[in-house]
Amino acid sequence: MTSGTPWGTEVARFDVKRYGCLDADGTARGPLPDFAHDRDRLTALYRAMLLTRVFDEKAVALQRTGRLGTFPSSLGQEAVAVGLGAAMRPDDILVPSFREQGAQFWRGVRPLDLLLYWGGDEQGSNFGGPVEDFPICVPVGTQAAHAAGVALALQLRGEQRAVVCVVGDGATSRGDVNAAMNFAGVRRLPVVFVANNNQWAISVRRTAQTAAETLAQKAVAAGIGGEQVDGNDVIAVVARVEAALERARSGTGPTLLEALTYRLADHTTADDASRYRADGELSAQWRLDPVARLRAHLISAIGWQSDDEQRLLSECRDAIDAAAETYLAATPPEPTEMFDYLHATLPEPVRHQLDDLLANVARNERGHHDG
Amino acid sequence: MTSGTPWGTEVARFDVKRYGCLDADGTARGPLPDFAHDRDRLTALYRAMLLTRVFDEKAVALQRTGRLGTFPSSLGQEAVAVGLGAAMRPDDILVPSFREQGAQFWRGVRPLDLLLYWGGDEQGSNFGGPVEDFPICVPVGTQAAHAAGVALALQLRGEQRAVVCVVGDGATSRGDVNAAMNFAGVRRLPVVFVANNNQWAISVRRTAQTAAETLAQKAVAAGIGGEQVDGNDVIAVVARVEAALERARSGTGPTLLEALTYRLADHTTADDASRYRADGELSAQWRLDPVARLRAHLISAIGWQSDDEQRLLSECRDAIDAAAETYLAATPPEPTEMFDYLHATLPEPVRHQLDDLLANVARNERGHHDG
Amino acid sequence: MAELCLVEAVRLALERAMADDDRVLVLGEDVGRLGGVFRATEGLHARFGPDRVLDLPLSESIFCGVGVGLAAQGFRPVVEYQFMGFLYAGLEQLASHAARLRNRTRGRLTCPMVVRAPYGGGVHAPELHSESYEAILAHIPGLRVVIPSSPRRAYGLLLAAIADPDPVVFLEPKRIYRSVTEEVVDDGRPLPLDRCETIRAGDDLTLVSWGASLQETLVAADELAGDGIEAEVIDVATIKPLDTATILASVERTGRCVIVHEAPRTAGMGAEIAAQLADLGVTSLLAPVQRVTGYDTIPPLLRLEHLYLPDVGRILAAARRVREFA
């Protein structure tokens, strides 16, 4: 009796590539993309990263002194957000997670808007500038479906525009993120999913999220393109997001771009990462700091001086300080706002509740029983 | 000015293989696995597939004559269900979808049980035999999470057992199926996911479910093994599920096994597939019929005779007819059963509702207002 | 003018809305070539093509999310869930996003989306094909919830739902998809999304119901009339916002009320209506409000389903209790 096994043939094959332009010390690994030879472009990218860092510092300080709600710093991840923001055209649409302040600023959301938002005023999501962009999304990963819907809208109208959707490494475990990518694949929607892999989802390590060697390979399940990019290398991020957007707009299909970076901050101001992560890991990662890397590159590539640095830094500080002052001086929202945007017109039965609110406000103002 | 792109290196690589043993005409493509040289084993597999086919026919007939509820035939897919059932050990655990009657019968669920179930009596899911097996699952794909949970239980107890979870091709689009496979990957749970790819999810073609070239590659996202098997080739199904179960039990990790087959029937008795699928497609697929294929193999490999065939067929018919008769003669469930299994003990407040039910039953029996 | 059944009226409203406004899209499982498992979208794919009638991959968790994206971009997606039992997976998107987009962005982005689902029991279908949890949806701020109970109301309410600038959940009582017919004029006229409809006048008792249960309620009203008791019958139709005024005015007049729904009793919409009657109507109530509902149990499979759903006998028994209350 002979013994055999079923006969197997290879029917499909995939690989994942990782892209980068700069080494950790800012040295170019090879010829850089055109835009990286443009001094203004480079300094604009650097400025945006610095502004983001200064903003995050300020926001954390405001939170620590009780003047802002819980806040998620993007310290160490500035190159991902700024890079993807810079790669987008103004009429592309950003569907962010909650840690892409760098991208939002690039696209015209003001620091003031985000302070209002994290300070607890919905007006912060009523920003000018990129008025079609989605607001910050709190339930992790749920924005991926929105991105697919927005991209479908662009496709149905035959527009040459695309969507960038950002999700965290943790979010890639969410079923709906996978489902949204799958749907995007089916219709070849003009969307780029950026997996902002900062190695942690609060206290859960990237390696505990999935046995997949890369997050980029989640694309394989959806039948879309997937690749990794060094997320601490803003030049590479810009280049790869631009290329993916080009594919998206031209109908070649969606891409999942995994940006490898690291969350140098606590998860949010409500977190204390020292409870779950070793100091050594953090200091090793500081050596890959994207801001320092681009600065090093600027120094060697365009002769960036410490004067330039100082000027830029104080310019950023002034801008953020001014935003903070305006924020702190802003009039609080009217109580009635909580009813004003429930529906286009307030249904009659809810009107009684609005009356109740007003009566309560009046009572409180008379000084009674302020709950 | 030189222009370049980011420098890319390959960081991961995957492939998907397809396995088969028999050609469409039943000829072995190469040496067969040991079990396929065992006459009793082969006829047992054939009998199980035939029994399933006869059962499906009977169930459809009962439904057409108003004596059964909506029913999903597995016509054309018998090799997948029987093959995976036969590959399992008795103490493995099956977490089925709703079209695996062939696997359930193999494992000891009686045709009567399934008739009771599809006839609208929950007792049909209170089967003896494989008492740890999950019942039929109606919400598509939701069973994948159960399978992960059961597999986790087996792993935590250190048992040498594994779980087989079946999902349809449509179900592979469900986010939770992807999430469950991902979780299984993280913990290397002892579970085999079988994607029963019958090419259709009601009226939606496999190609409209996903841009992925294979469903097997959904495994890549989860970091688990993935492969295809010819699902109309019961020998290959048994062999590949056995191998996957071996890996699962030994801690090597989960597998997603895509079984390629075809739904020769309507989706259910409530469906009319001629509305959305061409006759030509159907007749082409009939040429791949798994029952005919195994019969052809039996004829050449073990000298299966038309006598043998007739004897087996009438044995199967008798068994199913007997089950149908018992089913039709079964006493209907007691009305109070709808309260008996709500919780281990009925909460006091619901007792009034039970009283109301009893009063209503009494009223109805007196012949009044039978709703 | 044609006699249509309820599901045909749904189809007609969809066709009319799509013809009048090409921002209207239909999305769901099997809504395309098949025309939906209940044929509610029959012919739409042929007429409007695959870019306006889209079969989605089988992934209910993102349907409403895709709808949110489309709606924010100015489309008017009508998303079908094949059965309400499979809408649970859509609740996260509905509650966390669809219902909140306008408020979250202070009106910058909005969500004019309709979510349709056949709901309710009594069609001898498998498990989880008979859900009826309108109360869960009504509890979620920012959603409107509508349940038509006749072809004409289905037509007018669905047009209104599609035209509404905010998300509306539109639940279709599948038990009466084909059993109730009436003439429906295809005039493109929406019905108000905040009005109960009094479908039978009476002074002795108010019967409040919606969806398929309205049929048994009307039969009960006829039986009561045989005993000389004139029941007013109100079809709630717009579950949220709830037209309390109409119900209250009736109960103030009759002093007695029975609410009938097939959803489980605890925290069902019957509770909300009864509570509002109690809030406002304590002075006029002559008897405690009765609720005839599905039980707080798992809806049984088809052998026992008829005993789970409110039937005429239970409605009559409740009506007699409120009548006889001293």
Next chain:
Amino acid sequence: MAELCLVEAVRLALERAMADDDRVLVLGEDVGRLGGVFRATEGLHARFGPDRVLDLPLSESIFCGVGVGLAAQGFRPVVEYQFMGFLYAGLEQLASHAARLRNRTRGRLTCPMVVRAPYGGGVHAPELHSESYEAILAHIPGLRVVIPSSPRRAYGLLLAAIADPDPVVFLEPKRIYRSVTEEVVDDGRPLPLDRCETIRAGDDLTLVSWGASLQETLVAADELAGDGIEAEVIDVATIKPLDTATILASVERTGRCVIVHEAPRTAGMGAEIAAQLADLGVTSLLAPVQRVTGYDTIPPLLRLEHLYLPDVGRILAAARRVREFA
């Protein structure tokens, strides 16, 4: 005997249950080394190890499903959702499977699972961190719903929930996680899962509440006492099954009732309680039952949140309305 705050009592109950029964597992996001974002599982990972305290990948849609599998196999999973706002994604598994497994299999497989989630507003957290939809859960047949409002009740009710042979949703009022402390004896004694607790006696008025709102309710009761009005205060605690008898007995005595909860008003549990009072108590009610609730709006971000949640002023105003009702 130690003074514990509520979240410490939760932690203690978990530790006790895990020590006494190794079928008890804890699963969720960040429940491991971090000990939960509110520290409800602090130290459990260190004591019981990673096979009993499991950090799950971030995929809420499967948490309850994994729990169903474990529970069917005889484990007693305690699944944490980090915030109730993220439990929407778990509702499909809860409603379609956890709540139904015993019934579906006629007792062959069962689901002794606890789902824990911090719930409610007032902690100045981001959006969707203040949900309070206990009524939605209570509407789903087959689930028990429990809300402790003191450390002792948290300890005893959680032990009972874990010991219960069926699924229990255990909602923890995070606003008072640390603000309320009392002595908790670690005696392993469960509290009944079907009993309201009367925490203040009074004859003039019944105040019914649960969760964090009980704090404002008690302050209101004190203020009323200053005016010579003695309010009875009932902590509902077990939202489902609802101990109607205790509430009814009180309201029959006082004739007046105010229900306070922070969830939206429409189809909230306040409606169910008010409806039951109306059903059964029409003869004894001296005034319409009042509900003081969250509004039927999206809970505002932190700047306005305090005006959304029921405060002492609103409770007092309602109490005065029922008192002064002629």
